[in-house]
Amino acid sequence: MQQAEALRGLAGGAVHLPGDPLYDEARMPWNLQVDEHPAAVAYPADPQEVARIVKAAAAAGLRVAPQGTGHGAPPLAGRLGDAVLLRTSAMTGLSVDVATRTARAEAGVLWGDVVARAGRVGLAGQHMSSPGVGVVGSSLGGGVSWYSRQHGLQCSAITAVELVLADGTFVRATEDTDPDLLWAARGGSGGFGVVTALEFDLLPVRTAYAGMLAWDWQHARRVLTAWGEWSADAPEAVTSVARIFQVPDIEWLPDQLRGRKLVMIDAVALGDAEAGARSIAGLRALRPEVDTFAQVPAADIVHLQLDPQEPTAVYANSVLVHGLPADAVDALVDVAGPGSGSNLLFVELRQLGGALARPAPRAGAMDHLDGSFLVLGVGLDVGTGWSAVRQDALRILDSLAPWTSSAAYLSMAYEAAARRGWSPASYDRLLRIRRSADPDGLFVGPQAASND
Amino acid sequence: MDGQPELNLHVLGELTATRDGAVVDLGGRRQRAVLAALAMQRDQVVTADHLVDCVWGDHPPANANGALQAYVSHLRRALEPDATARHRGGVIARAGPGYVLRLPPDAVDAWAFEAAVEAAAGQAPGDAVCTLETALRTWRGPAYADYAGEAWAEAEVARLTELRGVARERLLATRLELGEAPLVIGDLEALVKEDPLREERWRLLALALYRAHRQAAALEALRRARQVLADELGVDPGPALRALEAEVLAQSPTLDGVTTPSASVSIPRPRTPDGLVDRDREMALLRSRLDELTDGTSGCVLVEGSAGIGKTRLLDELRRFAVAAGVWVRSARSSPSEHGFEWGVVRQLFGAGVDDAIGRDDRFAALRELCELTTGLAEEAPFVLCVDDVQWCDEASLQLLAYLVRRLDGLPVLMVLALRTGEPHEADELLAELAADESVTVVRPAPLSEQGTAALVTDRLGRGADPFVAACHRMSSGNPLLLRQLLRALADQGVPPDAAHVDTVRAVGSRAVASLVTLRLRRMPAAVTTVARAVAVLGPEADLMAVADLAQHPEEDVAAALDVLARSEILRDGHPLDFVNPLVRDAIHADIPTGERALLHERMNRRLKSSSSHPGDAGVPGS
Secondary structure, eight states: OGGGGGGTTOGGGOEEOTTSTTHHHHHOOSBTTOOOOOSEEEOOOSHHHHHHHHHHHHHTTOEEEEESSOTTOGGGTTOOTTEEEEEOTTOOOEEEETTTTEEEEETTOBHHHHHHHHHTTTOBOOOOSSTTSBHHHHHHTOOOOTTHHHHOOGGGGEEEEEEEOTTSOEEEEETTTOHHHHHHHTTOOSOSSEEEEEEEEOBOOOEEEEEEEEEEGGGHHHHHHHHHHHHHHOOTTEEEEEEEEEOOOOTTSOTTTTTOEEEEEEEEEESOHHHHHHHTHHHHTTOOSEEOOEEEEGGGGGGTTOOOOSOBOOEEEEEEESOOOHHHHHHHHHHHSTTSOOOOSEEEEEEOOGGGGSOOTTOOSSOOOSSSEEEEEEEOOOSSOHHHHHHHHHHHHHTTGGGBOSOOOGGGOTTSOGGGGSOHHHHHHHHHHHHHHOTTOOBOOSSOGGGO | OTTSOOEEEEOBSSOEEEETTEEEOOOSHHHHHHHHHHHHTTTSOEEHHHHHHHHHTTOOOTTHHHHHHHHHHHHHHHHOTTSOGGGOOSSEEEETTEEEEOOOTTSBHHHHHHHHHHHHHTSOHHHHHHHHHHHHHTOOSSBTGGGTTOHHHHHHHHHHHHHHHHHHHHHHHHHHHTTOHHHHHHHHHHHHHHOTTOHHHHHHHHHHHHHTTOHHHHHHHHHHHHHHHHHHHOOOOOHHHHHHHHHHHHTOGGGGOOOSOOTTOOSOOOOOSOOOOSOHHHHHHHHHHHHHHHTTOOEEEEEEESTTSSHHHHHHHHHHHHHHTTOEEEEEEOOGGGTTSTTHHHHHHHGGGGHHHHTOSOHHHHHHHHHHHHHHHHHHSOEEEEEESGGGOOHHHHHHHHHHHTTOTTSOEEEEEEEESSOOOTTHHHHHHHHHOTTEEEEOOOOOOHHHHHHHHHHHHSSOOHHHHHHHHHHHTTOHHHHHHHHHHHHHTTOOOSGGGHHHHHHHHTSOHHHHHHHHHHTSOHHHHHHHHHHHHHGGGOOHHHHHHHHTOOHHHHHHHHHHHHHTTSBOSSSSOOBSSHHHHHHHHHTSOHHHHHHHHHHHHHHHHHTTTOGGGTTOOOO
């Protein structure tokens, strides 16, 4: 790995090679399940420094793998040995323009930052379920948010992308200047450059009716069946997520949840409390044990799902399904509910549809999701080893095979073939754009080629 | 939201409207004037006649009312495109002899601004600061900028401008109340400059200077106020300013203000650079030496440690104590560029009074005479002799220091020297001799502990999550300079100290201190960068006028930039102008682009030539 020596001193000294004191902590992504040893880890602070790293890596015969927080690190596993891991955490610039209702976030900005800043001026961003997730990585990968059923994917909100290409040139792509790269940034999941900043629309949402309902998991079948029926007619202003959750006994979780096995429904309803309460009345009628719904500031919604902020080793996999009839609930609860022997942390069913089902007016590599639910299995290693966790998850996802879509949401389906992430035409166009921006394959692609 | 499109009107700047965030085409200047005139009257009916006056002034068209109706109708279509023509008129409603604007109170930025300023008056200081800052940010230019100078707009523009001025005063007054005196001085200077006849601004400025321990500057500000008021209005300062002047002269304790902000302050705010942590032992030693000095006992302390460990800070604290105890302090700071400048440090310490002594050819005679001079001074009153960065001290001065150490006994002089270790220097022997002298106490400040680091994180960013603090500690190795620069860089970008931002700490904190500083400087306004570079080029010669001359900016702007640099912990807060650490100066100097550096040096040389007849300027080093 001596060729990486050529990078030393770049990025103001923030380059760590194997054997350096900070190498080991710098190479670890948020998802600690990925334990890679890249040729170097670099933390450039602006596009000029990114360009220097990219050029030096190319000259040294190394590849470049951009990474933000590393929440989506699993697809990089086994592919970083000859690569410089280019971490974007030093690029922390963030501005919110109240007049145009837009934000400009550099590649190290997290959703929690955007939500806090925008919230101060009565705006909201289409954030992911955890405040610690990076804006750029999640936006490039599509971005399903609590506002998606009304407003579509976060990637459709992108109005400009700034990036450094494989030859070190800096490009600002907008609808007018470089529509191809902008199109690719909207859900193309990367592989065409190092994105250094995104500009995107914010929503004029000050508050929303949001909260969580919970029951003992003995009620999983009854609750999920009713929720499946309810969701078919739910207004687009409401986005909900149901989970079978085997809550660990961790101190930072609320007492009423710690160590419990639950079926939970989180939901966000845009609008006032009265309309919100009306829209979830059908779920309340199922007599939950816990009910935290209230009209809350939009900035609080990012904390609704209680995701861990500290790096954690997790296995995750998902399928898109069409509909959730009673048969499907039965199949799912059989393998994930009481008596199933499942050790998964949770199985989550995220309600899609609404604007997510329609092609976004602005177009983009990913402009809709082909499925009415995203079913996500997430597991921790509880001492049984990762392959047992994976088997658990696959068994649960396979139970829904009759309803499963041929499409996949790759940001949460790391093992799916890359072409399932896009329509055939979009996938072809995406590959063409990647080839033209990076003819020699300098960048480690977001999905392994062997998955294709 | 709520199903209804959200309509917003912006008048604090050029007149624009947005509908669910999308910009609405409001048409030409005259058509927009209708909307402007309606917004000014808020929920009052504006007569058609008045609107015609606003739009056309003295030259209305033949069918003015018809033309006005057309404008109204176009505006309604733009503002409510979804409504059918019959149902439009919700926003611009027909009312009696004219029209009225029907929008919720927060839909027009000027209305929301006014409400926020009123709300802030009843809030706890921490909340009020947030309210006022947010409200002031909604201004994108002068109010109703498109209609500046129009007679019909004059009163409302003046009213809003006045309201903004009051809001800015209140914001700074509230921050002053929260203990941020050193941070608001630059902004107050700017306010005073904008309108020197507003006494409240002078009062706040003087008060801030006083609380930032700059009494002389506070009195000077009050003097300037008196002058301006006399020159411009021929009046004396009002009772508030006169009372303040008397209180400053009397050092009245009432001026110190409330120091405990109310417990409801939830948003952590960056505070003045005051946190000194993990230095209790060192401070206790220096204090006791100072107490002994006032009892007539001599002493010599050598503060030794690596770059950035906090030696200068200890010297600063000692000076503060000494001044508070009424003890004289003589200070000098050596720099590598002055190393070859014979007697440079002695000159800094004693001024022109030593010219005769150091003019002697015989070094020993000079030393003896300087020693006598020191004795004479000490007999008048005890004093502290501080020399920072003594590793760069010129040899002649260092000889004097070593000579004095052996002859201090019985003299009320406390000598405190700071020595950077790990730096090759020529005077090793003399310094080793000094350090070995049994009358010298050596103090070695230790790296900061994790608890000390946590305290500084809380000070700068708010209470830090454990992994965040641990990362800060690891990245800085407990070096206070590194830690402060790291925390400033994070604070500049609003990074919250939570577990999710540990990698941000790693990313920023694993840069070398030089690149950390230059990165921060690159993110500041261009004028601030230029001023910092000018200070770096000037070195010890830097003063306000010289910097203004080199940077080619007006002195007021330079003063504001210097304040920004001081509160960003790039420059030291106080005089003379100097960087927080020579490493910082070197980093900034090395980062100046070649062309700009040549230009700055050229200007400096010209400056030196034009004042070369001045003996004090001899021997200024180039760099």
